[in-house]
Amino acid sequence: KFRFTIVFQGSYKDIKKENEKYEHYYKEQKCFDVSQFDQFLEAMKRPLPAVFRITGYKKHAKQLLKNMKRNHFEDLTEMVIGEETIKPPVPLPWYPDELAWQTDLNRGQIRKVPQLQNFHSFLIAESESGHITRQEAVSMIPPLLLDVRSHHKVLDMCAAPGSKTAQIVELLHRDENNAIPDGICVANDKDNKRCYMLVHQIGRLHSPSTIIVNHDASNFPEILVKNDVGEEIPLRYDRVLCDVPCSGDGTMRKNTDVWVKWNQANAIYLHRTQYRILLRGLELLGSGGQLVYSTCSLNPIEDEAVVAAAIQHCGGAVEVIDADLPGLKWSPGVSKWRVMDRDMNWYETHDEVPENKKKNLSYSMFPPGGQDVMEKMHLERCMRLLPHQQDTGGFFVAVLRKTKPLPWQKDEAKMETKSETNGSETKIQAPPRKKRKWEPGFKEDPFVFLSSKDEATSSQITSFFGLKDFPMDQVLTRTTSEKKKQLYFVSKLVKNIVETNIDHVKVINTGVRVFSRSANTQNDLECEFRLVQDGSECIEPFMATRVVPIQIEDVKRFLLEEQPKYEDLSEQLREKLKDVAPGSMIYKYQPENDDADVACELLLCGWRGTFSSRLYMNNHERMHFLNMLGVPEGEKKEEKENGGEEEK
Numbered sequence: 001k002f003r004f005t006i007v008f009q010g011s012y013k014d015i016k017k018e019n020e021k022y023e024h025y026y027k028e029q030k031c032f033d034v035s036q037f038d039q040f041l042e043a044m045k046r047p048l049p050a051v052f053r054i055t056g057y058k059k060h061a062k063q064l065l066k067n068m069k070r071n072h073f074e075d076l077t078e079m080v081i082g083e084e085t086i087k088p089p090v091p092l093p094w095y096p097d098e099l100a101w102q103t104d105l106n107r108g109q110i111r112k113v114p115q116l117q118n119f120h121s122f123l124i125a126e127s128e129s130g131h132i133t134r135q136e137a138v139s140m141i142p143p144l145l146l147d148v149r150s151h152h153k154v155l156d157m158c159a160a161p162g163s164k165t166a167q168i169v170e171l172l173h174r175d176e177n178n179a180i181p182d183g184i185c186v187a188n189d190k191d192n193k194r195c196y197m198l199v200h201q202i203g204r205l206h207s208p209s210t211i212i213v214n215h216d217a218s219n220f221p222e223i224l225v226k227n228d229v230g231e232e233i234p235l236r237y238d239r240v241l242c243d244v245p246c247s248g249d250g251t252m253r254k255n256t257d258v259w260v261k262w263n264q265a266n267a268i269y270l271h272r273t274q275y276r277i278l279l280r281g282l283e284l285l286g287s288g289g290q291l292v293y294s295t296c297s298l299n300p301i302e303d304e305a306v307v308a309a310a311i312q313h314c315g316g317a318v319e320v321i322d323a324d325l326p327g328l329k330w331s332p333g334v335s336k337w338r339v340m341d342r343d344m345n346w347y348e349t350h351d352e353v354p355e356n357k358k359k360n361l362s363y364s365m366f367p368p369g370g371q372d373v374m375e376k377m378h379l380e381r382c383m384r385l386l387p388h389q390q391d392t393g394g395f396f397v398a399v400l401r402k403t404k405p406l407p408w409q410k411d412e413a414k415m416e417t418k419s420e421t422n423g424s425e426t427k428i429q430a431p432p433r434k435k436r437k438w439e440p441g442f443k444e445d446p447f448v449f450l451s452s453k454d455e456a457t458s459s460q461i462t463s464f465f466g467l468k469d470f471p472m473d474q475v476l477t478r479t480t481s482e483k484k485k486q487l488y489f490v491s492k493l494v495k496n497i498v499e500t501n502i503d504h505v506k507v508i509n510t511g512v513r514v515f516s517r518s519a520n521t522q523n524d525l526e527c528e529f530r531l532v533q534d535g536s537e538c539i540e541p542f543m544a545t546r547v548v549p550i551q552i553e554d555v556k557r558f559l560l561e562e563q564p565k566y567e568d569l570s571e572q573l574r575e576k577l578k579d580v581a582p583g584s585m586i587y588k589y590q591p592e593n594d595d596a597d598v599a600c601e602l603l604l605c606g607w608r609g610t611f612s613s614r615l616y617m618n619n620h621e622r623m624h625f626l627n628m629l630g631v632p633e634g635e636k637k638e639e640k641e642n643g644g645e646e647e648k
């Protein structure tokens with residue numbers, strides 16, 4: 001379960017936050033202003049403030065924010081706890097629309113302080129339903145810099161556990177009037193188990209435009225898409241995120257064990273993988289596209305060295321571009337660094353490295369040229385986030401633009417009529433590649449799209465819910481058996497990708513659940529399938545029947561009373577329900593104007609019984625909607641004790 005927990009130093013609290021090698025390395029490496037070194041070190045030793053982010057799509061998130069501020073923060077002033085004075089949570093100045101908040105409070109304090117108990121319950125309920133996510137402040141930066149639009153094809157190469165992927169998916173869905181964006185997010189991780197963390201994290205966003213896959217990013221497979229005339233062409237991405245595996249020495253404030261484990265050899269070991277992942281990301285990026293490279297390490301061997309080596313290898317096809325977020329403090333990337341071997345000897349250039357160590361300390365770890373070469377690379381455009389600048393973890397991020405196909409992508413260069421490849425560039429070779437392995441243990445349920453064989457199911461659903469122009473062929477099941485239980489919906493491009501690549505791409509998960517076989521065993525039901533709350537945003541625009549408008553008073557009654565008396569519903573609603581035959585349905589609340597108390601549309605899955613009517617959603621979803629209405633905790637609790645059953 002994904003719970004809101006604030007960093008607790010727990011068993012790590014006795015760890016000594018000292019490491020002589022680390023201090024020596026960073027002092028000598030001079031990769032940031034030495035005069036600030038004491039400040040830097042002191043900040044690194046302080047616990048990290050907890051930060052949480054309101055997730056989800058714009059108007060929903062704004063409404064939740066409004067209610068959170070009003071119900072939980074309005075009267076909150078400084079609190080004295082023991083000997084500490086604790087300030088109320090504050091929004092991060094650089095995160096858009098006040099959707100990310102920082103607090104000095106730890107978990108125990110939040111739970112124990114009487115003024116914060118309601119806030120604690122709110123956080124737990126919203127984390128369970130996926131509307132609040134705890135995420136390190138600096139980790140929120142790469143997706144913001146990626147500048148994702150709803151038509152973009154985005155590849156997240158090292159995505160698990162998925163906090164950045166969640167931001168990307170939210171950005172894809174930024175157009176609230178279109179629940180099925182043209183763009184997609186392909187979220188990948190090499191670790192099969194961690195891919196299921198992604199399934200959980202991304203599943204909470206109910207997007208039909210996301211695919212979770214399981215590959216080594218440095219060798220990521222060529223995904224093909226069928227064009228309008230049925231030819232298979234390689235998919236090129238508009239945006240790529242390379243949030244690569246790293247030594248994590250920027251996370252010492254949170255992961256205190258890094259103080260003990262830190263060693264200069266970690267960066268040396270990781271550099272090669274990072275470099276190969278970045279190069280593969282650049283290959284798969286389309287010309288004109290943008291890639292964000294990030295690490296939670298401050299070591300130039302994992303940061304500027306990787307970026308510089310990739311730029312050099314790409315022979316003028318890639319550049320670092322200026323990036324910034326208003327209100328964010330950071331230091332420019334460095335153009336000078338040295339490499340330290342296991343015996344703590346420093347080398348300025350690869351030539352200085354003794355022959356027997358050259359294999360370990362590769363050329364790509366060093367600055368690849370003299371001052372003039374380095375100046376042209378503009379590594380100062382890379383962003384180094386230091387812990388003392390804004391009370392965050394340490395982080396590195398660079399935004400790269402691909403201006404033309406890479407020198408060894410000759411076919412693509414030919415296709416781009418305007419591209420100018422010159423003779424010297426074409427000599428540059430593609431990096432060597434490992435052979436791709438298909439682990440024998442890889443096993444996933446199949447992805448089976450509804451076809452003409454499923455006519456009976458399709459027409460039953462179509463006629464019962466009055467679906468108009470709904471692409472039933474974009475609905476899939478995860479079984480080949482006749483009796484399908486769950487039906488998932490994907491966008492057109494996702495379907496294209498799944499069908500075209502299933503023999504060489506390890507797809508773990510995709511689709512948003514839209515229909516589920518009804519648990520109701522009554523034989524007189526017109527449709528065996530019911531709607532699912534997760535898929536309501538996708539399916540509602542296609543429904544010509546069984547969508548009933550509802551006023552906020554009735555919404556509140558439904559949410560607070562699990563089985564409201566029919567006669568307690570408003571007359572208006574009862575009148576509308578008269579024409580609705582028993583079965584699954586949607587209640588649709590639409591605000592009269594932007595100043596309405598609840599100023600965003602709400603779609604609530606419901607069930608029409610013969611003599612009753614109620615909602616059909618689980619308790620977390622119910623709690624979330626109550627928070628959307630701003631219902632105070634006291635009023636909610638009564639219902640939690642009386643009802644709160646899972647789906648019925």
Ligand SMILES: C[S@@+](CC[C@H](N)C(=O)[O-])C[C@H]1O[C@@H](n2cnc3c(N)ncnc32)[C@H](O)[C@@H]1O
Pocket residue numbers: 139157158159160161162163164165188189190191194215216217218243244245246273277
């Ligand atoms: C820094 S974490 C990613 C964090 C993630 N982007 C987020 O925001 O939640 C690095 C991830 O890379 C994965 N990884 C390690 N080596 C990889 C490789 N060669 N290809 C793809 N993923 C890899 C790890 O399993 C890990 O989940």
